[in-house]
Amino acid sequence: MDAFEWKRATSVQDATSRATHTTAEAMLGMPGDRAKPQATLVKAAGVDLLDLMKDGLVSPRRLIDISGLSALQGIREDGDGGFTIGALTTLAQIAAHPGLQQHCAALAEAAALAASPQIRNRATLAGNLLQRPRCWYLRSAAHHCVRKGGEHCFAYAGDNRYHAIVANQDGCAIVHPSTPATALQALQAQVEWVQGNGERRIAPLEGFFVLPSQDPHREHVLGADALITAIKLPAPRPSTCSAYVQFSERASFDWPLAAVAAVLVMGDGGACLQARIVLGAAAPVAWRVPQAEAILEGATLSHDRAKAAADAALATATPLSGNAYKIPLFRALIVRAIHKAVGSQTRAPASMAAAGGTAGWL
Numbered sequence: 001m002d003a004f005e006w007k008r009a010t011s012v013q014d015a016t017s018r019a020t021h022t023t024a025e026a027m028l029g030m031p032g033d034r035a036k037p038q039a040t041l042v043k044a045a046g047v048d049l050l051d052l053m054k055d056g057l058v059s060p061r062r063l064i065d066i067s068g069l070s071a072l073q074g075i076r077e078d079g080d081g082g083f084t085i086g087a088l089t090t091l092a093q094i095a096a097h098p099g100l101q102q103h104c105a106a107l108a109e110a111a112a113l114a115a116s117p118q119i120r121n122r123a124t125l126a127g128n129l130l131q132r133p134r135c136w137y138l139r140s141a142a143h144h145c146v147r148k149g150g151e152h153c154f155a156y157a158g159d160n161r162y163h164a165i166v167a168n169q170d171g172c173a174i175v176h177p178s179t180p181a182t183a184l185q186a187l188q189a190q191v192e193w194v195q196g197n198g199e200r201r202i203a204p205l206e207g208f209f210v211l212p213s214q215d216p217h218r219e220h221v222l223g224a225d226a227l228i229t230a231i232k233l234p235a236p237r238p239s240t241c242s243a244y245v246q247f248s249e250r251a252s253f254d255w256p257l258a259a260v261a262a263v264l265v266m267g268d269g270g271a272c273l274q275a276r277i278v279l280g281a282a283a284p285v286a287w288r289v290p291q292a293e294a295i296l297e298g299a300t301l302s303h304d305r306a307k308a309a310a311d312a313a314l315a316t317a318t319p320l321s322g323n324a325y326k327i328p329l330f331r332a333l334i335v336r337a338i339h340k341a342v343g344s345q346t347r348a349p350a351s352m353a354a355a356g357g358t359a360g361w362l
């Protein structure tokens with residue numbers, strides 16, 4: 001790792017005025033290229049950033065450490081039933097929060113399943129959302145791929161077993177690496193940030209992440225002078241239930257191969273009034289599947305209805321040479337997420353209970 005300067009941010013404004021590049025901008029170009037920017041980058045817990053530095057993928061001149069900014073810490077229950085989660089809140093704090101466990105179960109479950117206990121105790125929510133993708137070609141200094149400003153995507157002809165099965169035809173086939181993002185998008189979260197000019201902005205998480213067809217060199221809309229201050233969750237409608245499920249090769253210390261968040265607003269007798277189904281590790285962004293939601297909304301939920309929604313969600317998938325296994329995996333997980341969400345209600349409808357639970361689905 002190259003030598004770098006270290007500066008503790010004294011305020012949000014101090015950080016936004018000092019940062020010169022995003023991490024993605026600082027990674028453009030070949031490692032060791034003298035023309036690469038002498039970047040000043042924001043660091044939260046540093047779990048991802050320091051890995052990139054140790055691997056020689058980014059060599060900033062200076063880090064601005066925001067981890068001591070108390071204004072960005074903690075979880076607040078808003079008066080209207082929603083939640084404001086400070087940017088520096090750790091994944092462990094989110095997983096253990098009783099209010100989130102009760103009202104936004106999908107998020108608490110996703111945070112609890114991410115990484116390992118040690119990492120969850122350090123990793124911040126904003127840093128998690130902005131971590132760079134896990135594609136091994138991106139993370140290899142020897143591969144100058146499209147996302148780093150090169151001309152080739154090595155995954156198409158190479159080892160693409162962990163890559164995207166949808167929205168993967170536009171020059172880059174990453175999957176978005178954030179586990180909480182899948183649940184946050186299903187819960188209709190909003191991202192709040194402050195710009196270098198002091199302006200405070202807030203926007204839905206849906207639309208915050210950037211597809212390769214929009215720009216293959218970045219994963220999100222923020223510029224270098226923008227600092228995430230909080231993630232906001234709206235108050236859930238009455239009778240909302242939610243769940244997050246994932247499947248990984250290892251039980252801990254691993255990203256999911258496939259993940260699903262389901263948020264359902266339920267009416268009487270198992271009727272679904274509103275559904276939001278989001279897939280993780282399927283696409284370059286957390287991937288909402290409106291075609292599956294349409295099959296659930298207005299219907300009495302049943303095992304067959306959940307299976308029809310799963311089929312609809314995967315109907316347009318375009319798997320690569322090594323990842324078609326994800327299709328049946330996602331099918332099973334979508335059904336499982338719907339069952340789990342409905343089952344988390346105090347009185348699950350008989351139409352779902354008749355399916356006999358989720359044992360043996362995968």
Ligand SMILES: Cc1cc2nc3c(=O)[nH]c(=O)nc-3n(C[C@H](O)[C@H](O)[C@H](O)COP(=O)(O)OP(=O)(O)OC[C@H]3O[C@@H](n4cnc5c(N)ncnc54)[C@H](O)[C@@H]3O)c2cc1C
Pocket residue numbers: 022023024041042043044045046047048049050087113114115116119122123124125126127128129130131132177178179180226227228229253254255256
């Ligand atoms: C072995 C291992 C397993 C893992 N498994 C998972 C997993 O299963 N699921 C998962 O989701 N993640 C997983 N991770 C990733 C881990 O959760 C992230 O690396 C971590 O959350 C990053 O947070 P951080 O606070 O350390 O961010 P940093 O590394 O400090 O920063 C990451 C990026 O965000 C930017 N940044 C940070 N905070 C802000 C802010 N407030 N405003 C603007 N920019 C900001 C930084 O400039 C940098 O570009 C795993 C990591 C490891 C090492």
Ligand code: SF4
Pocket residue numbers: 133135136137138145146147148152153154155156163171172173174
């Ligand atoms: S999938 Fe994206 S990050 Fe991976 S090699 Fe292709 S262009 Fe690079």
